[in-house]
Amino acid sequence: MEHFAVFRTPKTILYGRESLKQIGVEAAIRGQKALIVSDQVMFGLGYVTGCQETLKQEGVESEVYTGVESEPTDHYVTEALVLFKNTDCDLVISLGGGSCIDTAKAIAVLATNGGYIGDYRANQTIAEKAPIPHLAIPTTAGTGSEATDVTVITNTMTDVKMMIKQPAFMPDVAIVDPLLSASSPQHVTAATGIDALSHAVEAYLSKRAHPMTDTIALSAMKLIIENIKSAYNDGDNLDARESMSLGALQAGMAFTNASVCLVHGMSRPIGALFHVPHGYSNAILLPAVLEYSKGSCTDRLADLGRLFQPQSTSLSNDEAADIAVASVKSLCASLNIPNLKTWGIDESTYNTAISKMAADALDSGSPAHNPRLPTQSELEDLYKICYDYQFTSEAKIH
Known part of the structure; x- marks a missing residue:
């Protein structure tokens, strides 16, 4: 290896069956009101409501955005960020596949650093302020986005999927509960x-x-x-x-x-x-x-x-x-x-x-x-x- 290497991970990784039950404890350490970024499938399966109930047991209130329908776009980011700000949330929880997690990563960074998500592509803009806390909960065994400092968001004006990589996009907490993936067809x-x-x-x-x-x-x-x-x-x-x-x-x-x-x-x-x-x-x-x-x-x-x-x-x-x-x-x-x-x-x-x-x-x-x-x-x-x-x-x- 000719040059030095870097190895980054979330600050906390919880892994194993029923680890989702710890979401309230981990959220309460980091904030008082969460925006849960998810989709209609997760809502229909009862995962979103279950997450809200677990949060409430630890005194954490929540709002829900379930507008993520497919691959994450800048529209989803804008809509969810408006909801985040208008409801005075102070942390974000992603519950779903990589699309939900990537959307939440963008919200976490933009909530404190501002601008358009595409501004951060290729380090044109550096996220200098710490993002809001982000707790990522994958429901599929696939993207690994819960443990990456990358978000991929589609620019709907140019039809380009923007790959954006900066340390600020790394979630604070990854909760990997394999029981959630059992619902995958x-x-x-x-x-x-x-x-x-x-x-x-x-x-x-x-x-x-x-x-x-x-x-x-x-x-x-x-x-x-x-x-x-x-x-x-x-x-x-x-x-x-x-x-x-x-x-x-x-x-x-x-x-x-x-x-x-x-x-x-x-x-x-x-x-x-x-x-x-x-x-x-x-x-x-x-x-x-x-x-x-x-x-x-x-x-x-x-x-x-x-x-x-x-x-x-x-x-x-x-x-x-x-x-x-x-x-x-x-x-x-x-x-x-x-x-x-x-x-x-x-x-x-x-x-x-x-x-x-x-x-x-x-x-x-x-x-x-x-x-x-x-x-x-x-x-x-x-x-x-x-x-x-x-x-x-x-x-x-x-």
């Missing part, structure tokens, strides 16, 4: 699980990887590989759910300190223009990007291949790297991950957008950390390949 378990795997894999392959991130990225990959099919096939398997939640948390910790790479760089424009959920777009792209990158990261991909086939002890690195790519393709097929064509994106419209998507992907900075750095032309070709990319078997959309 099969297709969400699949997409968020492969999303988490992509986080761990990209952290391990990243040019900014270092020994601390390598350790937890490898742990995350092992947990996810060993448990994702069990969680998918039996949603009530709490041991598998718990392992997946831990793997997603570790993957988040790894990539926020080592960076994501080409998968995420390509994924954001697809989400912004075609509204494919982040977890799905990452899952759709991961096998093709690994295949593209293999020649530049054979030794590291070999470590992934050996996690898939630990019984094969005499593999060369070339053989193990091939197994890694083939195994990810097979895994995506077994989890019914679709390609972009199967998802339903019109091919003509998609092809028209390829040049913009490639430019936006490169502009995000993430591809620069990939073992193999694509040119604009190569990236356009890769987008074309990904449109109807074939996994091991025919994928189906839910």
